[in-house]
Amino acid sequence: MLALVLTQLAYSQSDSASSPALASVKSFWKQIDKLKAMDEGSASFKSGIQLAESYQKSVKKQDPAFNTANMDKALDLQRARMPQSNNVARNNSQSEEGNRASSPKGKYDPGREAVVVEMFDSLFTRHPYTGPSGTDADDARNASELQNYRQTASRYIAMNIPPDDRAMTDGIRSSGLDTTGITENLYAMSKALRSGWEDKTIGEYDHLLAMEAYWSAAATLFHNRSDFSAAHHQVRDTLTSIGSRDNAKAMIARNKLNRGGNVSMPAAVRKDATMEQEFRTAFMNEGWNESILKINILSNEWTVVRNNVTGAITGRTQTAAIAARNQKGECILYTYTIMQEFDGSRYLPAKRYSHDATYIACANVK
Secondary structure, eight states: OHHHHHHHHHHHHTSOTTOTTHHHHHHHHHHHHHHHHSOTTSHHHHHHHHHHHHHHHHHHHHOTTOOOHHHHHHHHHHHTTSOHHHHHHHHHHGGGHHHHHTOOTTSOOHHHHHHHHHHHHHHSSSOSOOSOOOSHHHHHHHHHHHHHHHHHHHHHHTTOOOTTSHHHHHHHHHHTOOOTTHHHHHHHHHHHHHHOOSGGGGHHHHHHHHHHHHHHHHHHHTTTOHHHHHHHHHHHHHHHHHOOHHHHHHHHHHHHHHTTTTOOOOOOSBOOHHHHHHHHHHHHTTOOOOEEEEEEEOOSSOEEEEOTTTOOEEEEEEEEEEEEEOTTSOEEEEEEEEEEEBOSSSBOOOEEEEEEEEEOOGGGOO
């Protein structure tokens, strides 16, 4: 058994990652793994062999140049486990391939079922989107996945499988392909693009492109489903309202420039140059590499901090509003509290006790 596992691993490692039949190849090897775990005397083992054969035929059809020698060996190992009567039946069934290909809709066809299962695995398990963008590498990854998805969808569309075929309708039921929540999702994504300012927000646009390809495939393959067509139109309308990807990036850039426009610098309750220096030193000791623009003290005096159990003094605090500029040129407003710890005889130099932060328009730092 160990030798069989090692042999299987070697076979799967030899598959070409660039083949247009990659999805069928992966489905084949998954099916081989399932066969290895089956009882060869069971009825499902025979149908499992047929499904593996269908995947292999799909590979040959999708990529005639693909070397299926390793697949042949793996399949023969599983065929060898079949009872003799089933082997004879398998040989006879090979002559029926043409009849199966032309079977009427609604009639069980293991060959067509294998193609449809592979189609749902390739197209409808998730949107062709790998996650939020923000870097050139992220953008390239999403663009590549989207291109591959569209090519795969075109291949299945060209097969012209009737949308009311039994395998197709079974696929919709088993995969859960439906339009639930699409309106809410589109609203949230559109809102994020119109108000977001982080670089990764452009990922919402890439996700919209992925959704458009997803629902375009669903609406085309299942052209009898008006709900799939309506979902596709919804996504297209959302994309149209936003415009091009460059336009989406321009919106994000404007949002970044304007963020914090409604934030104001709190007024100082007192002036104290010595205390301002305490805040400056504590802030700079954090090593955030930010330049302090302004410090407004918000405390009239020190607040003593005591141990909750003993009541002993542990330190004292004061709070200030600190506006700083980071390395990107962005302005940030901190509500910054410092503490001087008490060692029993004296207060030690101040250090950061707590803080919160928000963006502020640099023009509002006054």
